[in-house]
Amino acid sequence: MMIKCTLFATAALLAAAAPAAAAEGPTDPQIAHIAYTAGTIDIAAAKQALAKTHNSSVRAFAQEMVRDHKAVNDKALALVHKLHVTPQANPTSAALTKQADETRARLSHLSGAKFDRAYVDNEVAYHKTVNGALENTLIPSANNAQLKSLLETGLTLFREHQAHAEQIAKGLK
Amino acid sequence: MIGPRRFCLGAAGIAALLLASVPAAAAPRTYTVVIAKLKFGPLPAELHKGDRIVWVNRDFLRHSATAADHSFDVDLPAGAKGETVLKKSGSIPFVCRYHPGMHGVLQVK
Numbered sequence: 001m002m003i004k005c006t007l008f009a010t011a012a013l014l015a016a017a018a019p020a021a022a023a024e025g026p027t028d029p030q031i032a033h034i035a036y037t038a039g040t041i042d043i044a045a046a047k048q049a050l051a052k053t054h055n056s057s058v059r060a061f062a063q064e065m066v067r068d069h070k071a072v073n074d075k076a077l078a079l080v081h082k083l084h085v086t087p088q089a090n091p092t093s094a095a096l097t098k099q100a101d102e103t104r105a106r107l108s109h110l111s112g113a114k115f116d117r118a119y120v121d122n123e124v125a126y127h128k129t130v131n132g133a134l135e136n137t138l139i140p141s142a143n144n145a146q147l148k149s150l151l152e153t154g155l156t157l158f159r160e161h162q163a164h165a166e167q168i169a170k171g172l173k
Numbered sequence: 174m175i176g177p178r179r180f181c182l183g184a185a186g187i188a189a190l191l192l193a194s195v196p197a198a199a200a201p202r203t204y205t206v207v208i209a210k211l212k213f214g215p216l217p218a219e220l221h222k223g224d225r226i227v228w229v230n231r232d233f234l235r236h237s238a239t240a241a242d243h244s245f246d247v248d249l250p251a252g253a254k255g256e257t258v259l260k261k262s263g264s265i266p267f268v269c270r271y272h273p274g275m276h277g278v279l280q281v282k
Contacts, residue, residue, distance in 0.1 A: 064271050071234050071251065156211045157234065160272040167273060 025141035033087035039069040041100040049119045058116050120169045127162035213277045220281045226257045241266040
């Protein structure tokens, strides 16, 4: 129940960017900030998992999350430097961070199979939500072609992550 | 009687015939498969046992080319290359172990 409430709130927050997008849309500096924040959140979640889990599939998945999201974020940082863009903090990024902090605190009280279940379920839902935001709001709103291209590669990658998390979730049942 | 010149021509002709008849078996070939934007590029249509595949990872992400039957497993860090020598014939499905949506099938004769 708690998981669902948190995820619903996350989805609502990301969707909240949509009406603004229809009017004027998030700017490239805001999009860069949201995308980078979303990656940082998943790296932190993976590091928590690596500190707690003993399940080999979950560990391998968490290592993949750290590696892939770091690679994308490094690429994003290099791009914003090249374009002389300063990522701009915004309410969506702040809300994402706040909710991720809450999720991490909740998961910190779990262990063993219960932790694995909660972590992987959250990864499925989190990637689903972020992918929806990328597809419907962030990519259509991006002005710079290189930023748009990086977001599109990110979406392809994060769909793989979602599929991988779903595959692991089935194995945990 | 066959003169030396005629003998040489005959020998060269036989050698040429032999080479022409068994090129695939005698000379393994090398093919390149490029990985970009989380996809395996076009695969060689006709592969034979002994052929070599060079996997080229043009992504900034780590991938692998991993056979479902474990006949090969090539780790491909970002921007790296790796090689597989095909040691058996048949249909060999493979996948990226990190991104299961990336997959293909090698057909080896």
